[in-house]
Amino acid sequence: MASLVLTILLWVGVLTLAIVFTTFCFITVYIYYVHRKYSHIPQLPMPSFYLGHKKYLDEGYDENSDRSTDLVLYDMHKELGSPPVFLIHILHITMVLIVDPKAVKEVVFDKRHPKPMTFYKTFCYIYGQRFTGRGLLTEMDYEQWHKRRVILNTAFHRKFLKDFMEPFNKSTSLFMKKLLEKADGKTEIAMSEHFNRCTLDAISKVAFGMELDIIEKEDSTFNTQVLTALHGMIVSGDIGNLIDFSSKAKKTKEDVIKAVRSLRETGRQCINKRIDEMNSGEDVPEDVLTYIIKAGQEVNGDDKEKMEVMIDEFTLFFVAGMETTANTLSFAVIALGRHPEVLHRLQIEIDAVIGDKTYISYEDINKLEYTMQVLKETLRLWPPVVGMSRQLVCDIDVEGYTVQAGSSVNFNSFLMARMEKYYHNAHDFDPGRFKSDEDTMQYTYFPFALGPRSCIGQQFALIEARVILARFVSTFDFVLVPGQKFTLHSEITMKPKEKCKVYLTAKQ
Template identity: 40%
Template sequence: MTLWALISGALLLLLVLAAVCFLLYCAYIQYIHMKYDHIPGPPRDSFLLGHYPTIRKLTENNELIYDYFLDWTEKYGPVVRINGFHTVIVIISSPEAIKELLMSTKHPKDKFYDDMFNLFGVRFLGNGLLNDRNYDHWHKQRRIMDPAFSRPYLMGLMGTFNEKAEELMERLNEKADKKSEVVMHNLLNRMTLDVIAKVAFDIDLNALHDDQTPFPRAIYMAMRGLVEMRNPLARLMPSKQKMIQETRESIRLLRKTGRECIEKRQKMVQDEAEVPTDILTQILKGGVLEDECDIEVLIDNFVTFFIAGQETTANQLAFAVQELARNPEILQKVQAEVDEVIGSRRDIEYDDLHKLQYLSQVLKETLRLYPTVTGTSRFLEEDMIVEGIRIPKNASVLVYTYVTGRMEQFFKDPLTFDPDRFSRDSPKPYFTYFPFSLGPRSCIGQVFAQMEAKVVMAKLLQRFDFRLVEGQSFKIQDTGTLRPMDGTRCRLRVREKQ
């Protein structure tokens, strides 16, 4: 037998094996269809790809996928099926089902969170507090972290909140009453980064004044990587290689910074030096109590808090500025409240925050329309019936506060910015508003974030009038969290003294 004959035979065998594997894969996809097709959903783009082409097109065009989830929910009902190859996710918008999924401890976080352990081959969030799917292990971490988010500790942060917000006001004052545009999101992003670095890890980044600092870009690229991860073919696409490499380098920078901070703090502890009761100290205590010798586990939590404590607050503040500028009557009302409570004082006290009730409503309404974290997911370990529709066990179910927060069924005129929805006399949303999630896995930093947001907004409203630069699209950009695509470009004017 000739060499060519041997090669031809081998190639034929490989083709047969490939064909058999492909047919078996198609049979598996058909099995998945039969298992889930009783659940309503939009028509698949194709048998093999499911809805993946639509989702990929939306991502490539910078369109917001959650608007499509909202449209599909309104068309197909409270349980919607989305296919992608052999994978199925189920979107749920029933308040009772959301209550069951988020308030109960029997539904673990979905396997999606395992995908954030590594990002493009580099360890990212690992087994940090956000990512940990094992409830018992997560609960131990949460209890260890709780002191860093206790009321006494948070009250002690008011000085830093005031100091960093005041630095932002000085930067804005330099640009006020001039024709130059101010990209509010950029400055807010840098300020919140300075805050979390200082109060959580005792790092003086000075990002607000240092345009060369790499950290804002590093966080942006790490979060963007989460969006690109939705495309299972991204690793193979030549057009994505530069982005993937920058994402890897960004994650390495964040983890290197975490390692340096942890090792420095460990030495302080060994030298019996006084250390603050901040997040970094609690991370180290977690390592001791859990007998964790692997520093990578400690770095997981550093990166989790470094990103989560900065990104979401900056985005919320930028959206709040945008909506107040678009609604002058609401702006005047909240400025009047700030003038009454704060007056001309520079330092805002902890007790002032509770008196800024209408500002609280503004911030809550901002998160209803623009939840920086759109939702969360759970894994079903047993069948679940939602409004008469059976969802089989081992399903991935997603609940989106972005979706329920924009449904007419739950909020009248949902696209209208109306802080009065959250007044004390208004009915409370019933498991349709959860920008910080709900139940035992709710965000540990939500009080921290809203205290910081209130201090910054109160100072901004006290000092400036702002109007939006014309020509902005008001589109929302998905970078893992939601942010204003155009950056909330404003022109500022110093307010006349009252």
């Protein structure tokens, strides 16, 4: 009997080793095949056959590094001689990066090329918890996406944007009041954190009719939940974190799951309340929430799935709308602090258009032309979202390089913004470059993406940013805190690593 057991165990061991060996060989052959398939495209030597270029990117993910992932890619591209296309390998995954405007136009405006799920799946679920699920950003079914996009476009029509001015101004006035409490010229203020609270408060008021009191309460639970969930998108997708069983990793995972569940539960309650109001015949605002509910009726699936997709959209609007605008404002303040001549010109315009007013009208917004140029130049150099990704359904030619069907490609505006080929004195902060015709740069400049799947909230964000920046400049004098490093940090969105620290003084 004992002999039989040993024999069985021996054969199980041999079979297991055979399976492991066969799997290893298969993986090795497949990785070799992928490397050969793309060998004609410029790429740096790989430090590791299996891990590919991961060693380069690890520096960008290192919290102690002064170089973000985007700067690592920039250095890689520059070392290769700035070709129109290059690539990175990590394990079996290959990402082809394209910096050619003709290819941008050819691919992004062709609806046949879908978004690659391998890139966007971290937005859908975090640690198994539904996050943005099938929201506009991550819906892969084009027809389903298009039906809902058409309905939601209405919420951002010009006539509704005008109605947004009152809540925008309300949030901004609360924001100015809060900053005035700290404006003694010697208190160090991390503007990134304050801009996050302001933009989140504005979204809650404008899009969902919610009063979350985020600006007054600096320890707002809702604000913390959004930031925790965003952090969770990074850590949950890192293989090293997935196999980390330390108490710290366990606590992070628990906090992220709790934050995601809480955000979605807030969305569920908000949506159910609005549906009840609509069903009872009450007058409801024509805001984003109302149109999310209307768009939800176009979802394939039962009532439960329709509700989950509505919550997906709710979550997506909060997360995307808060970080992107707040990061843009932070970079704008840094740029203004380092370029006093630009700040001086901006102040002249704001004084002429706004003066002593504390309410900025829709008509005022259209007069803030240089303010808009400052924001556009900020977005050129530091786009919160640095590029667009697509899965090719057919081969394309990029200046003589063939990129095969099935490839995941990324069009990177961060890199293109720094190429003299497209911009004169590309590294200079020069808002004046946006005074001229922008058609020449439209396929190299896409902070809100391009094509049919461009950002639905582009005008919303630019109006909000102009209101906040104009009021900030008209209310305060500021200087950047000396000694801080103006380095970048990439965590889903690009942001200033040291949070844009300033000293504020109220203008008399």
